[in-house]
Amino acid sequence: MKILIIEDEVDLRETIKESLLKEQYVVETASDYATAFEKVSIYDYDCILLDIMLPNGNGLDLLEELKRTGKSENVIIISAKNSLDDKVKGLALGADDYLTKPFHIAELTARIKAVLRRKNFKGKDCIEEANLILDIQERTLLVNHQNVHLNKKEFDILNYFLSNKNRLITKTALAEYVWGDHIDQADNFDFIYYQIKNLRKKLEEANAQISIETVYGIGYKLTEK
Known part of the structure; x- marks a missing residue:
């Protein structure tokens, strides 16, 4: 946020x-x-x-x-x-x-x-999607009712994707949302790639029924499997 x-x-x-x-x-x-x-x-x-x-x-x-x-x-x-x-x-x-x-x-x-x-979140404290429950107040993620540990940036990225399901998210928009105006100091978007890579790995290991797809040259899109 x-x-x-x-x-x-x-x-x-x-x-x-x-x-x-x-x-x-x-x-x-x-x-x-x-x-x-x-x-x-x-x-x-x-x-x-x-x-x-x-x-x-x-x-x-x-x-x-x-x-x-x-x-x-x-x-x-x-x-x-x-x-x-x-x-x-x-x-x-x-x-x-x-x-x-x-x-x-x-x-x-x-x-x-x-x-x-x-x-x-339409007045709710949680986002529920497929077999995920993201608790915004407690900053926790449950997949199949099992806790999945996310660092701060991974949580913020997933929150942004879940709030914009099926929408194309550009790398610039994602960086501005998660890192704020400090993004102006970055030379490239490699740090986004590594955060996305780690988040994908955690979601796959937990058998999450969503995927973060790469739209080459533009950004990413979250879809349900």
């Missing part, structure tokens, strides 16, 4: 980031309007935490852009402004939730998980 924190207050931004990293999320940040606009224009996120008061811009204007591109339903507004008008406008623009500062990180995390369940 990839989350973008749009917040100009350094201490709060870093506190939220560290907390979400501990929850095994891929986390990116933006501290001003221009950076945030660039990120949401280029990348897709499972959840966006959006402050209203930003340097060089207003978060509600950014929310209008997200609504125009169909990306506003996964936004949680985090703001020091406890204004009813701002709440009404934010929710009308498609924001999923509105949290007033100061707040407890535990409450924010709970709201993020609720957004992710509604957006990606």
Whole structure:
């Protein structure tokens, strides 16, 4: 799961980031309007935490852009402004939730998980496909009710494939989703190949009834056997 924190207050931004990293999320940040606009224009996120008061811009204007591109339903507004008008406008623009500062990180995390369940898993904590059960909250995989150990990246890759079954996933899209904007520092996609190779081996050894097919020169596709 990839989350973008749009917040100009350094201490709060870093506190939220560290907390979400501990929850095994891929986390990116933006501290001003221009950076945030660039990120949401280029990348897709499972959840966006959006402050209203930003340097060089207003978060509600950014929310209008997200609504125009169909990306506003996964936004949680985090703001020091406890204004009813701002709440009404934010929710009308498609924001999923509105949290007033100061707040407890535990409450924010709970709201993020609720957004992710509604957006990606139809309110459920697990994805069930063929003879697999992927538990998103516990980050576990069961195949034929037997636990299969996955490292963090393998879990995130499988989660992404299961959420996009039968869709062609390009190497670039997969890398951006699992590694975030740090992917810009990579020279090639060899690291994806090795993670996919290890994941395939574990799935085959567990007799999983799915396969990750290579579409040469483009990427991968998950299909049921």
